[in-house]
Amino acid sequence: MHPSPETLPADERDAPLRVLRETFGYEAFRGRQREVIDAVTGGRHALALMPTGGGKSLCYQIPALLRNGTAVVVSPLIALMRDQVEALRHYGVRAAYLNSAMDPRDRRECERALAAGELDLLYVAPERLLTDALLATLERIPLALFAIDEAHCVSQWGHDFRPEYMQLGQLAERFPHTPMVALTATADARTRSEILQRLLPAGAETFVASFDRPNIRYRVRLKERARQQLFEFIQDAHPGESGIVYCMTRRATEEVAAWLSERGVRAVPYHAGLSGETREFNQERFLREDGLIVVATVAFGMGIDKPDVRFVVHMDLPKSLEAYYQETGRAGRDGLPSDALLLYGSQDVYRVRAMLESSEADLRHKHAERQRLEALLGFCEQTGCRRQGLLAWFDEAHPGACGNCDNCLEPPETWDATEPARMVLSCIYRTGQRFGANHVIDVLLGSSADRIRRLGHDQLSTYGIGREYPRSVWQSIVRQLLAQGFIRPDPEGHGGLCLAEECRSLLRGERQLVLRRDTRSSRKKRARTGDGASAQIDPADRDDWEALRACRREIADAEGVPPYVVFHDATLLAMLQVRPATLEEMASVSGVGRHKLERYGEAFLRVFNG
Template sequence: MASPTDLRTSEALQVLRRVFGYDTFRGFQQDVIDHVVAGGDALVLMPTGGGKSLCYQIPALVRPGVGVVVSPLIALMQDQVDALTALGVRAGFLNSTLDLDARRRVEAAFLAGDLDLLYLAPEALGSRATVQLLDRGKIALFAIDEAHCVSQWGHDFRPDYLALSMLHERWPEVPRIALTATATSATRTEIATRLDLTGARHFVASFDRPNIQYRIVPKREPRKQLLGLLRDEHPGDAGIVYCLSRASVEKTAEFLTANGIAALPYHAGLDASVRARNQQRFLREEGLVMVATIAFGMGIDKPDVRFVAHLDLPKSVEGYYQETGRAGRDGLPSTAWLAYGLQDVVQQRKLIETSEGDLAHRRGLARHLDAMLALCETVRCRRSQLLEYFGEPGTPGCGNCDTCLEPPESWDGTIAAQKLLSTVFRLDRERNQRFGAGHCIDILLGRRSEKVAQFGHDSLTVFGIGGELREAEWRGVVRHLLAEGLLAVEGDYGTLVLTETSAEVLGRRRSVLLRREPERPTSGRAGRSRGTATATAELPPAAAPVFERLRAWRAAAAKEQGVPAYVIFHDATLRQIATDAPTSLTELSTVSGVGENKLAKYGEQILTVLADAPA
């Protein structure tokens, strides 16, 4: 006789095949699902694109009652519900976008048990009416999506998440599953404590995203560098470009548009209707580039984002990982590209010094920034250092990041560091003056600029002693010293000052190892051609035109239904269809991602597209 666990596993696997069209679970999905179906609480860390949603969707379909999903993503709930509806799952949402009649219909469906999943915003659980509604229905489970939002040190902190411990207090018999793609061990502990999940079973997947190629380049003319990336490597691809300021978002979107790239802006300063329209276009049209502040992106399910580019330095490794993880959710090769320069370091240090909060808060921000700077400055495998940050053992080399594809040289920069620190020392102590990096570099290079001449700095003993390095290399020295805390910036003008540890270098008690700056920008195309993941994206020659015909059909179907293209089918599914060329519904049903509902709805249309394809 089959055990209860075997029966639950069998039922979950049937749902996976029938509804979602997949034959097997990935990683520890099955362990999570079995645990939650049995009534256990879980804390799940799984990278973006790793299949977190199935970990609560399938238990909601297997357990009696309605799965209640707490999500901070009001603007995306409609698309999430559309995607589930396309699979034949009965889903709805309650948030401030609904009118009274629509809300009553969803509430009635919940009470009647006519929903499988109900999405709620976290603030909704602060409403007495919502709590009373949930009391009257049958709840299968609570899923707390984007659980890192509860972390007050995190990059996406949402105060409403702090109240979600009430779920266990009010409904102690209902299992809860908290999910996130980004959390260090300290953040996991904070999530468990704040959500009253200290007794929950933890499931932690690898943070590795092998299909993403991580690249960090010296910032020269960042918009032109970005344009080169898009033209050379990602023509016609969908992607996200992150900028620190609203003004930079606007200017970058205008620059790309003027150069023939379809780009849209997104930031909190835009009218809400404009933001919503641009987000919808990005989700529903193919090949658009979204230029945005970090206000955009969390919960974006678009699977075919082929690149994420940063024109400014992220504030933390968590933020960087979360944002770059929006690329390549479908597992196909994608690029995470960051342009990083001295001014980024100066700007971020200034933001920390002027930030609200006490000294402990500023120190916390500084620790996060230090880890991000270390990732930028490393001569090791970027992926390995990224994984180690999240407590996962790194590897000697991934073969798919810039430092592996084109290993940088390292050099002993101790003497150069001493020269720079001596310049800052002499300006401060001998002349009682402080200046920024550019002026210090002019002095070292022996440039009699207007300012150097004005202040008589060409008479300093350090004037002209740095001719062995180029300006770009001196900027790298400054950047590294700032990253290591051997130099600091202060004031509105970003003037350089020594730190307590500067004396260790000046006194020859500490050496400084630096990256060798390349003479010219690295050829990204050459790097990609050697990437280990690139070959998986290739289609057989005969299948490529069929794939494009299927994409055209999908675009038309999505437009007719008013849903994103990926709601119909992911690229990965269309690629397999194009490659396998099924000739019957039975054969089509074996393709990964083709469940019963989609087979019935689109099967004949797909077979017609295949039959009409030129031989």
């Protein structure tokens, strides 16, 4: 049992920092971690919003080790529970999980340990937590706290809605004296309000840390030959490194994975249509092997705690900026340099616009979804700092000029496209607002195609007025007009383009339109990041770096865990910089706690001492 902070003597009032150092091996808290920990340790309720990789887990794990009783952690995915419990056990923490996939004997042992007060933390899915049997057990034992992870799942406005989360509000009524903390990395103002209303007791404190992930480089590229662009990006920037590639459809995930494999890039597919055994096998490979790429639908990744994912690529538009932020946040959880690449084209814009137009949702929901769509398309087309635009959606100001996004590193060229845009709008109107982009562009270019003549469109005033620009420029203009809401897909779903109300001011000459000038991408190699630490490793230290990784791999294989459970890359990098000769010196390395020092210290010292 752990003493509550109120009973600690004066010289131990900084117990959170002591646990951070001795158990987890870190010297200082980050961001608002300490504030959340103090609130929950003191018995108060809290909502904590922190970026992926920002240390949310410590905000309930440390109070769990300081307060009396067992902490119950609600987690939505079995894989996530398993990874977090395995990692905690390697820190010497008494952690366990309960889920439907457990062997009955293991489940009975976990339930026995829970009833006997032998657990510091219990991870459980919301469905199992709310069973009568488990709730009755919890009422009979001391409880340190309830932690609700991925709390945005409660919101119907969020991108990972789980109706089971809606029922968790009853915990506050049934256990009124147990502090509750809800945590998420993704929540706009609407979602935060719903979390507070549905999950936490009145008066809960809200702690919002910066959502900025400065180690992630954001890039948006015009989709040309998407697979070749992906292949060149991997070869140039991340050869031999772990990454996630997101595709819209199940079929695409399998085709892209096979296409990469044929070219010597180790890749496996993941989607809900695969058998459970295949999904689990591919996920386990991704967790345990270095340099494997998973090509997946968004069904993959929410429960992944792998810290050394070096890149995330979206081959299609994500659902929203929240989804984009959450999915790209799976890269670089260890704080080392990582990339987020989004490939984006006219068909993506048309598709998401058409989905919105055909939605049968009520007006309020359609309005909210339209706002989210406008924000996502605005992010893709913006000419300023990506980080500034992304963080603004989460109500966080950023000065711009981040120096780590494509627009800051290679500022895009813009041009006054007011007159050409009016030509497009006029041509859409004169052709009857029922033809697609290719037909409209054919009219503007003065095409002699039979269909143009048959429809009489060669007699229109807009016929041939756009010959001064190539087709690629007109395609760019149409895409950006769609993105900015001046035109929209035919609501009847026939593939045509219609004028939107927003275009009136442009047609009347009341406003100017400045667009980004698309440039065809050329293959530019940049210094590879290697395994995320390579850029920081002196060539003379390369052999020792590989020896540290080999030592970690040997231990991980023997224990049947992913390598990062032993030590993160960032910890190995810190070892390389400190080059410890004794266990005392090893103890000073960031990420080496007391338990891991005793368990692995000698093995890693041998790398330096022979």
